[in-house]
Amino acid sequence: xxxxAASAAQGVIQQIVSGLATGGVYASLAxxxxxxxxxxEALNFxxxxxxxxxxxxAWTLISVVHLNYYLAFAITIAVSMVGGFLLERVVIRPxxxxxxxxxxxxxxxxxxxxxxxxxxxxxxxxxxxxxxPGFPQAPVxxxxxxVGIQDLFLIGVTVVLLAILYAFFRYTKxxxxxxxxxxxxxxxxxxGVRTSWMLxxxxxxxxxxxxxxxxxxxxxxxxxxxxMQPILLYAFAAAVLGGIENPAGAVAGGFIVGVLLALIGTYxxxxxxxxxxxxxxxxxxxxxxxPGGLFGRVxxxxx
Amino acid sequence: MRFLGLSARTWAIIIAAIVLALMAPLFxxxxxxxxxxxxxxxxxxxxxxxxxxxxxxxQISLGNGAFMAVGAYTTAILYFKLKVPYGWTILxxxxxxxxxxxxxxxxxxxxxxxxxxxxxFALALSASPVIKNFGDLTHGxxxxxxxxxxxxxxxxxxxxxxxxxLALIIAVVxxxxxxxxxxxxxxxxxxxxxxxxxxAAASGISLTYYKTMAFxxxxxxxGIAGSLFATITAYVSPDSFDLxxxxxxxxxxxxxxxxxxxxxxxxxxxxxxxxxxxxxxxxNKPDIAYGVILILLxxxxxxxxxxxxxxxxxxxxxxxxxxxxxxxxEEVVHEFAVRNSTGE
Numbered sequence: 001x002x003x004x005a006a007s008a009a010q011g012v013i014q015q016i017v018s019g020l021a022t023g024g025v026y027a028s029l030a031x032x033x034x035x036x037x038x039x040x041e042a043l044n045f046x047x048x049x050x051x052x053x054x055x056x057x058a059w060t061l062i063s064v065v066h067l068n069y070y071l072a073f074a075i076t077i078a079v080s081m082v083g084g085f086l087l088e089r090v091v092i093r094p095x096x097x098x099x100x101x102x103x104x105x106x107x108x109x110x111x112x113x114x115x116x117x118x119x120x121x122x123x124x125x126x127x128x129x130x131x132x133p134g135f136p137q138a139p140v141x142x143x144x145x146x147v148g149i150q151d152l153f154l155i156g157v158t159v160v161l162l163a164i165l166y167a168f169f170r171y172t173k174x175x176x177x178x179x180x181x182x183x184x185x186x187x188x189x190x191x192g193v194r195t196s197w198m199l200x201x202x203x204x205x206x207x208x209x210x211x212x213x214x215x216x217x218x219x220x221x222x223x224x225x226x227x228m229q230p231i232l233l234y235a236f237a238a239a240v241l242g243g244i245e246n247p248a249g250a251v252a253g254g255f256i257v258g259v260l261l262a263l264i265g266t267y268x269x270x271x272x273x274x275x276x277x278x279x280x281x282x283x284x285x286x287x288x289x290x291p292g293g294l295f296g297r298v299x300x301x302x303x
Numbered sequence: 304m305r306f307l308g309l310s311a312r313t314w315a316i317i318i319a320a321i322v323l324a325l326m327a328p329l330f331x332x333x334x335x336x337x338x339x340x341x342x343x344x345x346x347x348x349x350x351x352x353x354x355x356x357x358x359x360x361x362q363i364s365l366g367n368g369a370f371m372a373v374g375a376y377t378t379a380i381l382y383f384k385l386k387v388p389y390g391w392t393i394l395x396x397x398x399x400x401x402x403x404x405x406x407x408x409x410x411x412x413x414x415x416x417x418x419x420x421x422x423x424f425a426l427a428l429s430a431s432p433v434i435k436n437f438g439d440l441t442h443g444x445x446x447x448x449x450x451x452x453x454x455x456x457x458x459x460x461x462x463x464x465x466x467x468x469l470a471l472i473i474a475v476v477x478x479x480x481x482x483x484x485x486x487x488x489x490x491x492x493x494x495x496x497x498x499x500x501x502x503a504a505a506s507g508i509s510l511t512y513y514k515t516m517a518f519x520x521x522x523x524x525x526g527i528a529g530s531l532f533a534t535i536t537a538y539v540s541p542d543s544f545d546l547x548x549x550x551x552x553x554x555x556x557x558x559x560x561x562x563x564x565x566x567x568x569x570x571x572x573x574x575x576x577x578x579x580x581x582x583x584x585x586x587n588k589p590d591i592a593y594g595v596i597l598i599l600l601x602x603x604x605x606x607x608x609x610x611x612x613x614x615x616x617x618x619x620x621x622x623x624x625x626x627x628x629x630x631x632x633e634e635v636v637h638e639f640a641v642r643n644s645t646g647e
Contacts, residue, residue, distance in 0.1 A: 237425075
């Protein structure tokens with residue numbers, strides 16, 4: 001009896017750990033969404049597809065060019081950042097001043113284009129993506145709970161990512177300029193901040209962060225051009241849950257969504273296939289109950 | 304002389320267009336084209352519905368494909384499991400989808416702009432897994448194969464001609480229904496809600512009533528369209544109702560233009576035919592072409608076509624100075640253009 005309860009508890013803890021791991025992926029993508037939302041108050045519906053494209057670049061570097069995993073990881077992030085930057089300059093800049101929904105429609109257009117391009121280049125065939133070498137597949141036992149080393153890698157990368165972004169925005173001049181450009185564009189411009197370039201930098205960083213999320217989830221889910229669509233939905237749910245303007249909130253939201261999905265998928269019969277619908281429920285429920293998310297502010301519109 | 308808010312000249316053009324559409328399968332279109340235009344009429348119905356929701360009540364939806372799925376599966380299940388003749392399943396399909404849309408309208412009340420886009424995006428993504436999950440009813444992945452719809456009246460029409468006329472006639476009826484609804488008090492109320500919720504509410508217009516009703520009506524149209532899709536294809540599967548369909552509806556609406564009469568037909572023609580050309584020219588799915596066209600439209604006509612959508616969100620930035628609603632939608636569009644060009 002006691003043993004059964006203990007093993008049930010271990011099972012729950014195991015699910016929580018693996019939920020935290022996938023939650024890290026949602027958190028990274030949510031972070032990317034928040035970076036762009038903060039700078040232009042628009043949701044980037046192409047964020048997931050951008051991450052998918054980056055992941056295919058990484059796959060090509062690893063499986064075709066036979067580069068070292070970690071080198072490929074770094075190159076992919078760099079390439080993605082440049083790509084995101086250029087994408088903003090070419091596609092988003094013309095609609096920078098347009099209403100948010102115009103920007104949304106443009107990102108939906110990007111969604112189509114990037115998905116189609118990936119299909120054209122890499123075909124709609126699933127590909128195996130390697131996990132990080134040096135982190136064994138076999139789980140280790142921590143106090144009776146078996147924990148995947150790869151899961152720990154996922155969680156670790158997410159935390160490091162958040163720390164780097166925090167340090168960047170908090171302690172560098174460029175980070176300060178980006179924050180001020182997002183919050184007070186007019187004033188910043190008067191003070192000599194090139195706000196439009198800051199926007200492009202934001203896109204570049206978001207693309208880099210998104211690339212990390214894609215490379216982290218690909219070993220778990222297999223790689224194909226539609227890989228990131230469900231992840232994007234969970235990332236939206238995470239961002240909304242954490243407060244769409246709050247990077248730390250988005251990360252917390254990602255971990256919460258990951259754990260919830262893992263627990264529900266395991267313990268609610270038949271719920272595994274309904275995880276997408278569950279993402280929808282989270283989004284709508286949070287927006288109804290706490291429109292600002294758990295850690296966000298509620299905006300009051302003046303009429 | 305005006306009828307349903309349109310001038311005699313406009314009516315003459317509409318009637319000429321309908322006559323042309325009625326003649327086309329007999330003289331112009333071959334079998335393949337007749338089928339494709341049956342889809343065009345069905346999709347035009349969904350676009351009329353989306354236009355009511357977005358163009359009139361100002362609520363964006365990226366998820367009307369989900370309501371099409373509800374309609375299509377209602378038809379398939381009634382027809383396949385309960386042996387109801389498919390002609391009798393079309394209206395129930397619309398009603399079931401309409402009810403679903405009406406209910407979705409309540410949470411949507413609290414969501415504005417981007418958040419509604421987000422929630423409906425989630426709706427679009429959820430449709431296919433939900434259908435697959437209820438395999439007993441929906442046959443999961445495999446979908447449901449339906450018998451070909453045949454001409455029940457003995458008019459000597461081929462299959463494709465029959466579904467073409469079925470879709471065309473329903474489209475015309477629903478077009479008139481939409482005009483009747485929108486040219487009267489309901490249309491004015493919806494536009495008032497779109498332009499300023501606060502002002503509309505202060506004038507005694509119930510936001511709850513009109514916004515949920517717009518969602519219900521738009522889903523009703525989507526449901527009918529879905530039902531016709533099922534009838535034309537004689538097959539339903541979850542993969543027909545995934546994200547690209549919902550986004551295709553949005554593209555069709557934007558391409559056709561908001562608040563124009565010809566918009567839904569133009570948009571539907573574009574959405575149905577583009578993949579066919581993309582297939583033959585680019586040997587690829589239409590995705591890239593869709594995306595490029597959507598982006599270019601936003602660049603070239605940011606305030607023209609899409610301005611309708613953007614304007615709904617930006618309504619709070621400027622006060623409408625017009626005294627009464629213009630009588631004709633074309634005038635409204637013209638007015639947008641004038642206002643935008645003067646930078647007002």
